[in-house]
Amino acid sequence: MMAPLYKFGAFGDELSLVVAFxxxxxFGVFLERAGFGSARKLAAQFYLTDLAVFKVMFTAIxxxxxxxxxxxxxxxxxLSLIYMTNTNIWPQxxxxxxxxxxxxxxxxxxxxxxxxxxxxxxxxxxxxxGVTAGVFAFGEVFSHLERFYESGDLGRLTLPDAFHLPYxxxxxxxxxxxxxxxxxxxxxxxxxxRVEV
Amino acid sequence: MARHATRNxxxxxxxxxxxxxxxxxxxxxVLALGLGTLAVAGRPERGHVVKLDARELxxxxxxxxxxxxxxxxxxxxxEGRADYxxxxxxxxxxxxxxHIPGAENVxxxxxxxxxxxxxxxxxxxxxxxxxAAQAWMFxxxxxxxxxxxxxxxxxxxxxxxxSPSGQAPLDEIAPPPARAPSSPPSIPPAVPRAGSRTKKxxx
Numbered sequence: 299m300m301a302p303l304y305k306f307g308a309f310g311d312e313l314s315l316v317v318a319f320x321x322x323x324x325f326g327v328f329l330e331r332a333g334f335g336s337a338r339k340l341a342a343q344f345y346l347t348d349l350a351v352f353k354v355m356f357t358a359i360x361x362x363x364x365x366x367x368x369x370x371x372x373x374x375x376x377l378s379l380i381y382m383t384n385t386n387i388w389p390q391x392x393x394x395x396x397x398x399x400x401x402x403x404x405x406x407x408x409x410x411x412x413x414x415x416x417x418x419x420x421x422x423x424x425x426x427x428g429v430t431a432g433v434f435a436f437g438e439v440f441s442h443l444e445r446f447y448e449s450g451d452l453g454r455l456t457l458p459d460a461f462h463l464p465y466x467x468x469x470x471x472x473x474x475x476x477x478x479x480x481x482x483x484x485x486x487x488x489x490x491x492r493v494e495v
Numbered sequence: 496m497a498r499h500a501t502r503n504x505x506x507x508x509x510x511x512x513x514x515x516x517x518x519x520x521x522x523x524x525v526l527a528l529g530l531g532t533l534a535v536a537g538r539p540e541r542g543h544v545v546k547l548d549a550r551e552l553x554x555x556x557x558x559x560x561x562x563x564x565x566x567x568x569x570x571x572x573x574e575g576r577a578d579y580x581x582x583x584x585x586x587x588x589x590x591x592x593x594h595i596p597g598a599e600n601v602x603x604x605x606x607x608x609x610x611x612x613x614x615x616x617x618x619x620x621x622x623x624x625x626x627a628a629q630a631w632m633f634x635x636x637x638x639x640x641x642x643x644x645x646x647x648x649x650x651x652x653x654x655x656x657x658s659p660s661g662q663a664p665l666d667e668i669a670p671p672p673a674r675a676p677s678s679p680p681s682i683p684p685a686v687p688r689a690g691s692r693t694k695k696x697x698x
Contacts, residue, residue, distance in 0.1 A: 364527065370539025378613070379613065466535045474528075477524055
């Protein structure tokens with residue numbers, strides 16, 4: 299067993315920053331090439347006219363899930379060493395709702411706003427300014443929110459744990475949901491998209 | 496007046512084939528479905544049924560890479576190192592009576608589920624060394640490549656402290672004085688004393 303590479307000492311802290319930079323660079327390139335530097339394309343997700351965000355992100359989820367599963371099965375990757383943040387259900391529900399509202403109002407999520415800013419879009423710069431202000435504001439009022447922030451702690455919760463299903467069965471179900479979702483997304487796009495002639 | 500049209504208006508005559516039969520998305524979808532179906536039979540986490548590579552284990556033991564000595568461990572404790580976990584495999588009562596500084600009490604049966612990480616250095620000890628050797632064997636089989644036993648176990652550690660009574664202090668057992676690795680501590684034969692409890696045959 300040799301992965302996660304950093305956890306097994308393949309490289310140290312300094313090189314890990316270089317690795318993170320390269321991965322981030324590649325992520326930004328792929329997001330931009332997928333068209334996610336455009337607020338119009340991103341917001342179209344919520345008007346059901348262009349579900350590219352759903353399709354690209356779910357494709358990435360399925361690819362990573364299959365890779366992790368099979369690398370773990372082959373004994374290359376130790377799943378227990380992969381970092382996973384805890385599930386704090388109530389604050390994460392509220393935070394997701396706030397993020398979603400900001401996404402459709404502003405046309406960006408935090409990651410894509412950086413991509414758009416890198417391509418020179420002024421609206422992305424304004425959006426990032428808002429994100430930064432929000433982060434500082436949150437820090438200032440955190441003492442009042444701390445109790446809620448730590449509420450509903452379910453620990454490291456995975457789908458197999460939550461549904462009491464074997465890991466492999468969950469993988470099969472997620473792949474099935476993804477493929478059905480892609481087909482459904484295409485139907486929704488055809489239904490809601492209008493082209494002016 | 497603008498005429499709205501659905502996006503899937505096709506200029507191709509009816510009945511004509513549109514697109515390849517095996518487009519890239521379709522191939523990827525079939526591949527994902529195949530891998531997802533195969534995954535039903537898979538187990539990415541290591542279960543409790545394991546395989547042993549006897550030759551590999553024998554080679555580790557032959558190289559004496561399966562243990563650390565009391566001298567080495569005492570040096571680590573003296574240096575304040577925090578890059579290892581010291582596991583006391585004895586009963587909670589024995590652990591409460593005395594244990595090596597920094598040791599965590601994990602009875603042998605609870606070891607597989609204790610939550611040890613495979614990238615950690617783990618040092619196992621018991622009274623003599625038999626239980627520690629057993630624990631080392633199945634941790635190796637479970638993929639814990641950095642597991643070691645304390646050579647001679649707690650008995651060797653006690654002997655190295657130079658305590659005249661051979662009995663450990665109530666809370667913790669002090670580390671033996673650090674010596675050069677080339678001169679391992681000598682372990683005198685056990686001499687039973689009147690009134691002392693019978694030393695359990697080391698496990």
